[in-house]
Amino acid sequence: MKGLVVRSTGSWYDVLTDDGRRLTCKVKGNFRLRGIRSTNPVAVGDRVEVGNPESATDEAAFITEVFDRRNHIVRKASNLSKQSHILAANIDLALLIVTVARPETSTTFIDRFLACAEAYRVPALIAFNKTDELTEAEREAQDYLATLYGDIGYETLSISALRGTGLAELRARLAGRTTLLAGNSGVGKSTLLNALIPEANARTADISEAHQTGMHTTTYSELYPLPEGGGLIDIPGIKGFGTFDIEPEEVAHYFRDIFRISRDCRFHNCTHTHEPECAVVRALEEHRLAPSRYQSYLSMMQDKDGGKYRAAY
Ligand SMILES: Nc1nc2c(ncn2[C@@H]2O[C@H](COP(=O)(O)OP(=O)(O)O)[C@@H](O)[C@H]2O)c(=O)[nH]1
Numbered sequence: 538m539k540g541l542v543v544r545s546t547g548s549w550y551d552v553l554t555d556d557g558r559r560l561t562c563k564v565k566g567n568f569r570l571r572g573i574r575s576t577n578p579v580a581v582g583d584r585v586e587v588g589n590p591e592s593a594t595d596e597a598a599f600i601t602e603v604f605d606r607r608n609h610i611v612r613k614a615s616n617l618s619k620q621s622h623i624l625a626a627n628i629d630l631a632l633l634i635v636t637v638a639r640p641e642t643s644t645t646f647i648d649r650f651l652a653c654a655e656a657y658r659v660p661a662l663i664a665f666n667k668t669d670e671l672t673e674a675e676r677e678a679q680d681y682l683a684t685l686y687g688d689i690g691y692e693t694l695s696i697s698a699l700r701g702t703g704l705a706e707l708r709a710r711l712a713g714r715t716t717l718l719a720g721n722s723g724v725g726k727s728t729l730l731n732a733l734i735p736e737a738n739a740r741t742a743d744i745s746e747a748h749q750t751g752m753h754t755t756t757y758s759e760l761y762p763l764p765e766g767g768g769l770i771d772i773p774g775i776k777g778f779g780t781f782d783i784e785p786e787e788v789a790h791y792f793r794d795i796f797r798i799s800r801d802c803r804f805h806n807c808t809h810t811h812e813p814e815c816a817v818v819r820a821l822e823e824h825r826l827a828p829s830r831y832q833s834y835l836s837m838m839q840d841k842d843g844g845k846y847r848a849a850y
């Protein structure tokens with residue numbers, strides 16, 4: 538019997554079987570996933586084979602096979618470990634919840650997130666939340682960001698998870714896709730989850746989430762199926778993507794605007810920092826590239842020096 542992993546505690550997995558049952562499964566003892574050094578062989582979003590489901594009790598249901606993944610996101614298992622922990626698999630869309638105020642989402646955070654989405658080849662959608670309580674200046678700041686990211690090529694939406702504004706449009710974009718829900722703490726992820734899927738029953742304004750970030754053993758992920766098909770993946774304590782392997786010279790590939798402009802740089806291996814006849818620096822000077830984007834690019838280039846495995850943020 539095939540099914541979809543919808544909840545993972547690290548040792549137990551809830552599987553929604555194709556015949557509509559929800560089974561709590563374990564992974565068969567000697568089962569290992571080839572090619573991945575991971576602390577968990579199965580993750581939320583995985584399509585799996587469940588053996589012996591007819592006689593399944595909590596003790597008898599076993600995941601016997603994980604089908605090929607389109608993608609998966611990981612984070613380092615612990616500070617010193619080279620092993621990774623798979624947070625979720627088979628993601629179609631990354632939904633970034635951004636608030637311009639209360640709390641303010643920084644452009645650095647947005648740009649890092651978008652670059653990670655590019656690296657994972659997952660399309661990203663930006664939803665500006667809490668639009669019900671914006672001052673005029675905050676509205677202008679949001680419009681500026683919507684234009685900035687719209688021009689780069691990202692879809693943006695304006696919503697209020699609390700009031701329900703824009704949720705029909707958002708729902709239409711999410712239908713039939715498996716979406717990773719992301720954003721800083723306090724931007725309204727749980728509120729949105731509950732608005733879209735009342736059964737989710739997610740706790741809102743949960744300050745304890747912040748304390749979980751560094752406690753790798755407590756992290757679990759959950760996939761909440763949407764009535765329209767597809768579902769939302771929530772990973773409490775994780776604000777965005779986890780770690781990924783990316784070399785400094787690759788960073789520019791994941792900044793769409795910078796990458797486009799860089800075709801006119803004199804040197805093909807230009808890092809857009811000190812080289813002569815750099816089209817990126819010229820575009821910056823001529824206000825054709827946003828300073829915030831260039832700053833984010835530089836900051837990602839720099840923390841690459843710290844090693845390939847960074848903590849999930
Ligand atoms: N005014 C307003 N407040 C919101 C909205 N969405 C969420 N909030 C509030 O923001 C706070 C944090 O929301 P929560 O969903 O817990 O954020 P999370 O940390 O991203 O899961 C709560 O007090 C929510 O009621 C919104 O659209 N408008």
Ligand SMILES: [Mg+2]
Binds near residue numbers: 727741
């Ligand atoms: Mg929350």
Ligand SMILES: [Zn+2]
Binds near residue numbers: 799810815
């Ligand atoms: Zn250059």
